[in-house]
Amino acid sequence: xxxxxxxxxxxxxxxxxxxxxxxxxxxxxxxxxxxxxxxxxxxxxxxxxxxxxxxxxxxxxxxxxxxxxxxxxxxxxxxxxxxxxxxxxxxxxxxxxxxxxxxxxxxxxxxxxxxxxxxxxxxxxxxxxxxxxxxxxxxxxxxxxxxxxxxxxxxxxxxxxxxxxxxxxxxxxxxxxxxxxxxxxxxxxxxxxxxxxxxxxxxxxxxxxxxxxxxxxxxxxxxxxxxxxxxxxxxxxxxxxxxxxxxxxxxxxxxxxxxxxxxxxxxxxxxxxxxxxxxxxxxxxxxxxxxxxxxxxxxxxxxxxxxxxxxxxxxxxxxxxxxxxxxxxxxxxxxxxxxxxxxxxxxxxxxxxxxxxxxxxxxxxxxxxxxxxxxxxxxxxxxxx
Amino acid sequence: xxxxxxxxxxxxxxxxxxxxxxxxxxxxxxxxxxxxxxxxxxxxxxxxxxxxxxxxxxxxxxxxxxxxxxxxxxxxxxxxxxxxxxxxxxxxxxxxxxxxxxxxxxxxxxxxxxxxxxxxxxxxxxxxxxxxxxxxxxxxxxxxxxxxxxxxxxxxxxxxxxxxxxxxxxxxxxxxxxxxxxxxxxxxxxxxxxxxxxxxxxxxxxxxxxxxxxxxxxxxxxxxxxxxxxxxxxxxxxxxxxxxxxxxxxxxxxxxxxxxxxxxxxxxxxxxxxxxxxxxxxxxxxxxxxxxxxxxxxxxxxxxxxxxxxxxxxxxxxxxxxxxxxxxxxxxxxxxxxxxxxxxxxxxxxxxxxxxxxxxxxxxxxxxxxxxxxxxxxxxxxxxxxxx
Numbered sequence: 193x194x195x196x197x198x199x200x201x202x203x204x205x206x207x208x209x210x211x212x213x214x215x216x217x218x219x220x221x222x223x224x225x226x227x228x229x230x231x232x233x234x235x236x237x238x239x240x241x242x243x244x245x246x247x248x249x250x251x252x253x254x255x256x257x258x259x260x261x262x263x264x265x266x267x268x269x270x271x272x273x274x275x276x277x278x279x280x281x282x283x284x285x286x287x288x289x290x291x292x293x294x295x296x297x298x299x300x301x302x303x304x305x306x307x308x309x310x311x312x313x314x315x316x317x318x319x320x321x322x323x324x325x326x327x328x329x330x331x332x333x334x335x336x337x338x339x340x341x342x343x344x345x346x347x348x349x350x351x352x353x354x355x356x357x358x359x360x361x362x363x364x365x366x367x368x369x370x371x372x373x374x375x376x377x378x379x380x381x382x383x384x385x386x387x388x389x390x391x392x393x394x395x396x397x398x399x400x401x402x403x404x405x406x407x408x409x410x411x412x413x414x415x416x417x418x419x420x421x422x423x424x425x426x427x428x429x430x431x432x433x434x435x436x437x438x439x440x441x442x443x444x445x446x447x448x449x450x451x452x453x454x455x456x457x458x459x460x461x462x463x464x465x466x467x468x469x470x471x472x473x474x475x476x477x478x479x480x481x482x483x484x485x486x487x488x489x490x491x492x493x494x495x496x497x498x499x500x501x502x503x504x505x506x507x508x509x510x511x512x513x514x515x516x517x518x519x520x521x522x523x524x525x526x527x528x529x530x531x532x533x534x535x536x537x538x539x540x541x542x543x544x545x546x547x548x549x550x551x552x553x554x555x556x557x558x559x560x561x562x563x564x565x566x567x568x569x570x571x572x573x574x575x576x577x
Numbered sequence: 578x579x580x581x582x583x584x585x586x587x588x589x590x591x592x593x594x595x596x597x598x599x600x601x602x603x604x605x606x607x608x609x610x611x612x613x614x615x616x617x618x619x620x621x622x623x624x625x626x627x628x629x630x631x632x633x634x635x636x637x638x639x640x641x642x643x644x645x646x647x648x649x650x651x652x653x654x655x656x657x658x659x660x661x662x663x664x665x666x667x668x669x670x671x672x673x674x675x676x677x678x679x680x681x682x683x684x685x686x687x688x689x690x691x692x693x694x695x696x697x698x699x700x701x702x703x704x705x706x707x708x709x710x711x712x713x714x715x716x717x718x719x720x721x722x723x724x725x726x727x728x729x730x731x732x733x734x735x736x737x738x739x740x741x742x743x744x745x746x747x748x749x750x751x752x753x754x755x756x757x758x759x760x761x762x763x764x765x766x767x768x769x770x771x772x773x774x775x776x777x778x779x780x781x782x783x784x785x786x787x788x789x790x791x792x793x794x795x796x797x798x799x800x801x802x803x804x805x806x807x808x809x810x811x812x813x814x815x816x817x818x819x820x821x822x823x824x825x826x827x828x829x830x831x832x833x834x835x836x837x838x839x840x841x842x843x844x845x846x847x848x849x850x851x852x853x854x855x856x857x858x859x860x861x862x863x864x865x866x867x868x869x870x871x872x873x874x875x876x877x878x879x880x881x882x883x884x885x886x887x888x889x890x891x892x893x894x895x896x897x898x899x900x901x902x903x904x905x906x907x908x909x910x911x912x913x914x915x916x917x918x919x920x921x922x923x924x925x926x927x928x929x930x931x932x933x934x935x936x937x938x939x940x941x942x943x944x945x946x947x948x949x950x951x952x953x954x955x956x957x958x959x960x961x962x963x964x965x
Binding site: 503 | 788789791792827
């Protein structure tokens, strides 16, 4: 099996999780319990928190554990509630993840005006033309750092600078879920964001765990009410398996990120040069824009993405279409169409996403499968164009 | 609780009646066994008696949905002893009278056992008086009573019932033969299959798989649909035939832009299904066609396809509106499965201007160009059977 759907989720990092079972057997106590067993579990949780804080250049008090980025994004957009009650707007792009987009649309139905940021071809935010859009009527700017379908990297630093110049008090939320393999990852400590959301299973830890970073001095209203966990901000007994695993994975990744990243870049390079030499495929990447090396969006001239996905799946190669395939309705290709691609190109797109656990062999076999599929099925679709 | 199950129209079938009765009894027994229910069924002249140790709610739900069941009555069974019935009837009625607080009632006596010495009118009068003596607040109303107490007099005993529940009707599964349903994954075909089952057909399923145009997701959807339908009947397993016609599909497309493409694919599928049905001893094909729904379902298209295909094809949905079909799909639980987002092969390669008044001659000509031979002569090399 060749797994190239790492933007959907990643395989857990084995060496990091070897000791997880043992840890779970020993650290079963409720970390809120006021006894030795509870203190020990709480200490493990704090170790994980410290590690995340160190990596992202924040203090542990700014790190909240939750269930994932969907919860994180909901918490940020809804947590600024009192500002929205005063009629303030939310500024965002039309190519964000569904957990941002659909939360924003729900808020819009509840009366919050949305401001859509202008995009140029490829989906890049046009930071030259924000004037008149971002002003004191906007409470929040929410932006996806690395697009989950195309891998496009937004100019976060420039965007925040422009936004603050137009409205110094605007709150900035960054959905940083796919940013781990992009240069942005090392810029997070220095950048002036207010809220940052992350998901553990996209970086080789477990599903059901996420991080919400809240800058000191910033406030959000919690989604849930209950116990005093996570400074009363995220009640409910902590997901200790997920938190311990995340701590272990972060320790490994801190050591290995550079070598892992080099590997992903090599795989990316092989894939791109391979695709360039194949007939019928085109990468959904625009000149002059930056992309995270782990996401490669590509379209065939004629074959629908769903068919490419099926044909690859038959060959035990797992990729995604990045969109539901049955419907030709534009809304199913929201991200690609709003990034400036035609409906046809969006329909014919698949997403290949890499992890350091992939090999050159994975790339070679995928390229030759793509070539074979193009040669056998491509002519059929060409005929019915 | 015991139940008297009646089977309406199948009782009219004269000499075949025993056959239908046996099929229905077998259906009930199969379902009780499959669902591990503590229920037993046996003949009682003209009816089936079901003795159930399950909760009433469960027994009722199971029994009323068995194909061929016209109605059922929850009954209190008494031994064949009229004096004892008169003694024990009131305690049995008391909870029902107290719970429902009816104001009027009637007794309806039916004497299936003609040797019983008291005629049914006399039984009704006598028992009616008994009820009035114990429940002075009740009054007799023969035309629109709040409570109708039915007393079935049989050699096996007296069966007293206070309620009649409508059953699903139709014929017992398998009493009309075997059919093969062309299952696509859409909303319509499962509903057509259900209606065919209701009319007494044992149903198996054929799905036309066209990898990679359609994927494993679509196939899984069809598996769920076939299983959901099969469970509506009494069988523990059914057959899902997966026919790989990707080769044919490619052939049709490679002939270029063609307003007949959809019809040709339908002809190919029906011809192949027909060949398989003949080989496997099915009596008919069943499809989800509904007149006029799409270009390939106009009366002209259906007629041309049928003329070329020459298989006996049932189309139970022919007179149904889409809204009616959807409501049925919803109640069958197939809607939720059909709505899962996967391509079915018909939605690929749809011609821009599909033929709505196809010429039979042209369709025949185009069909002859297809390499159908091996698909019709040795369909087994393209078909894989699964138990669902």
